[in-house]
Amino acid sequence: MVYKSIRKLLFRMNAEQAHTMTIRGLQILQSTPSARNLIQKRFTVIDERLQSTVCGLHFPNPVGLAAGFDKHANVYNGIAAFGFGFVEVGTLTPRPQTGNPKPRLFRLVKDEAIINRMGFNNHGLEDAKHSFQTLAKPNIPIGINLGKNKDTPNEQASSDYRHGLMTLYDYADYFVLNVSSPNTEGLRDLQHVDALQKLLTSVLSTRDELLKETSSYRPVFLKIAPDLTWEQMTDIIKTAIGASIDGIIATNTTISRENLHSSPYVNESGGLSGKPLTQKSTEFIRQIYPLTAGKIPIIGVGGIFNGMDAYEKICAGASLIQVYTSMIYEGPSIARKINTELLSILEEKGVHSLNDLVGSKTS
Numbered sequence: 001m002v003y004k005s006i007r008k009l010l011f012r013m014n015a016e017q018a019h020t021m022t023i024r025g026l027q028i029l030q031s032t033p034s035a036r037n038l039i040q041k042r043f044t045v046i047d048e049r050l051q052s053t054v055c056g057l058h059f060p061n062p063v064g065l066a067a068g069f070d071k072h073a074n075v076y077n078g079i080a081a082f083g084f085g086f087v088e089v090g091t092l093t094p095r096p097q098t099g100n101p102k103p104r105l106f107r108l109v110k111d112e113a114i115i116n117r118m119g120f121n122n123h124g125l126e127d128a129k130h131s132f133q134t135l136a137k138p139n140i141p142i143g144i145n146l147g148k149n150k151d152t153p154n155e156q157a158s159s160d161y162r163h164g165l166m167t168l169y170d171y172a173d174y175f176v177l178n179v180s181s182p183n184t185e186g187l188r189d190l191q192h193v194d195a196l197q198k199l200l201t202s203v204l205s206t207r208d209e210l211l212k213e214t215s216s217y218r219p220v221f222l223k224i225a226p227d228l229t230w231e232q233m234t235d236i237i238k239t240a241i242g243a244s245i246d247g248i249i250a251t252n253t254t255i256s257r258e259n260l261h262s263s264p265y266v267n268e269s270g271g272l273s274g275k276p277l278t279q280k281s282t283e284f285i286r287q288i289y290p291l292t293a294g295k296i297p298i299i300g301v302g303g304i305f306n307g308m309d310a311y312e313k314i315c316a317g318a319s320l321i322q323v324y325t326s327m328i329y330e331g332p333s334i335a336r337k338i339n340t341e342l343l344s345i346l347e348e349k350g351v352h353s354l355n356d357l358v359g360s361k362t363s
Contacts, residue, residue: 003331015105015114023070026078030135036081043083043332045339049346049353050085054297054319055219055246057141057173061085062342062354063310063335066301066322067145067176067223071121073128080138083335087138088322089128090145091178094163096124097149100183104270107328108262112305113277114325116253117183117270120147125167132171141173145223150184157190158202165203165218169210172218177203180225180252182271188225193235200243219246221299226251226280230287237291247297249322250288251281274325278303282316289317289359305330307341314354315361 010018029036050061064086070076073089080087099121106115122128128144148160161177168175179190179199190199204220211217222240224233240248253271260266260276281302288298300318304310305326313321327334342354351357 026075030078040081043336059085061339062320064322066324072123074131082332086141088143091120091147093149106265110262113274115268115270119183143174144172145176147178158199161203162206174219176221182255221247223249226254249299250284275303286316314357317359
């Protein structure tokens with residue numbers, strides 16, 4: 001109820017201005033321990049039926065915040081207070097970059113969707129490293145989403161991803177290789193089998209070297225696009241499994257504009273997220289799960305607004321899920337809402353744990 005009033009004010013602003021204001025609020029929150037603790041008690045749902053262990057990491061609940069919100073890795077502590085089971089920061093690139101020209105973020109209110117063409121705007125690895133060294137780490141997994149700089153040729157892309165891995169290895173619980181954003185020209189070409197094989201071999205061998213040096217294992221996930229054909233997706237998953245990837249994140253934003261009603265932004269270029277992606281991303285997960293034989297986890301992303309959306313993705317094969325756009329429309333209580341509704345679904349269906357549902361409806 002409170003957020004509905006706040007949302008009216010935020011939605012009167014330019015979308016990026018509203019995001020900047022929200023980030024400032026989170027910075028204030030995480031610098032005020034008493035307020036942060038109060039928020040955490042109010043928003044966190046604690047129940048063993050929601051817990052899981054994925055890639056050796058403990059997740060108190062399955063609802064994470066996707067990359068793209070905490071672009072600079074400087075408010076993850078504040079975000080964690082709102083009951084998320086994990087937070088993914090970035091996308092981070094080796095060198096700072098300003099991203100694409102403004103305006104580059106658009107609300108499609110009638111569709112409960114967002115189009116963004118931000119272009120990996122971030123302060124770079126060294127600034128993020130400083131944040132990790134100074135901010136307290138919350139008691140949930142923190143993922144780091146890595147990308148390449150816009151001016152790095154694809155032939156040299158692996159050096160950017162390896163640089164990110166080596167610079168921030170001590171601070172992540174897991175890493176994500178983002179080769180699927182539509183907002184950096186040519187980036188999605190890294191999903192082509194030959195390029196992907198080269199990239200994964202290079203990055204994962206670097207991770208194995210860091211494992212030997214530190215005695216700490218950091219899982220590496222691959223984030224894929226929802227605009228792939230069945231054949232392309234199958235080739236990508238087989239290539240990733242062959243390279244010993246730890247998991248898949250499905251999916252990134254889409255360039256499709258099917259069945260949209262909002263104007264005037266419907267024809268803006270960029271990646272679309274939100275409710276129009278709900279079924280598409282769920283179907284992708286359902287197709288990917290059999291290819292993995294359930295042996296590597298899937299993080300499901302795309303149009304998750306409530307417990308039933310999360311339930312459908314988990315049944316399709318997702319071990320964990322992530323939200324972003326729904327937080328913009330529903331507010332910061334989104335993790336609490338989804339977790340509470342998931343518990344009700346478990347009660348209704350007589351299921352002991354969410355883990356029992358993973359991949360239970362793949363046909």
